[in-house]
Amino acid sequence: MKTVFQSVQDFSEEELNLLDDLITFRTLKKGELLLTENQICNEIVFIKKGILRSFFMNHKGDEITNCFAFENEFMASFASFITEEKAEENIQALTETELQILDRKALEKLYKSGFNWQETGRKLTELEFVNLHKRMVSFQKLSGAERYEELYQNHQKYIQLIPMQYLASYLGITPRHLSRIRKAVL
Amino acid sequence: MKTVFQSVQDFSEEELNLLDDLITFRTLKKGELLLTENQICNEIVFIKKGILRSFFMNHKGDEITNCFAFENEFMASFASFITEEKAEENIQALTETELQILDRKALEKLYKSGFNWQETGRKLTELEFVNLHKRMVSFQKLSGAERYEELYQNHQKYIQLIPMQYLASYLGITPRHLSRIRKAVL
């Protein structure tokens, strides 16, 4: 987690020590839920090892995956964390997972402790925004097949590590349709 | 613009005076472009009067609208503003429009001038994130018809003020299909 913060801002020893004191740890077994819908998300996790996915339900009761997170990435229901309203997402471990955790109180301490943390918070939020924006654009301008193709070219990891059923809803299509698309690509 | 900032943070007289010095003004005629794709977006505008839309092109050359902004809202290619890379969006006035403008340098001055601005920047970015997240969820979990219905129930203003051709791509459907949906809703 330190490394990511340092890539955004040049922190001093003391600042990073403060961070060390605030981080806690947790492991998840495959399939375990870190957050369930209707809870308020009060922590941001950083993945040391493993894969998480976040998903919500549609009105038919199907699970719709809205994102994945891999090693050295952050995960949370950011919307719930920000608004302090109930999350509509569930967050689940797709593999054995090791986490570092920064909870709301810890983050608030960091923010209060100085300008640098405040600025880092803003910049990381900005980057999350940009990522989400890219995903939004891909939904507006590409077909399901094109989104798959894009993943295939630029994020091989998704296709190798994520079960097809989850990948399908992540791409905004049904598993049946994903199967057709994969057949066409081969 | 002040009002929005004050709704997020309790600013002093001096802080708001600094803001006053940094804001500039501009008006746009109907149809005029504020930003074109391949420019770097270096300013965030606040709408005093009028409506803006932001759109990009798909590979067929169709315009795809990705958002609208109304009175008392901010608009920019935030992705380009943040990354300082070329925008893929165009921003266009849908009506005569009056703007307040905060450019990159002005915003950086604010950020440097103190903790409060830094924090406000973070919080407004967070809110933009949450809005975008909602839109993303609506694309993953709803059909085009359901997104129209949602707009019809909760954002009447869009249906009253925005030409159907723009609304269609904003909803992720064709004008032909929007026409079908509208017929069904009546």
Next chain:
DNA sequence: AAAAGAATAGGACATTTGTCCTATAAAAGA
């Protein structure tokens, strides 16, 4: 290792959505 359970691919058919086109209505410009 065997048995049970879950994930994937893909056939047949249904539904949704898009494409192309035309008529009418509305808006902009002369």
Next chain:
DNA sequence: TCTTTTATAGGACAAATGTCCTATTCTTTT
């Protein structure tokens, strides 16, 4: 105001995508 341009609605048909289902393969559990 009249003329020209642009926007909208909707018919007919085509293409894309979804639903339901089964066979097969891959995982997990005992």
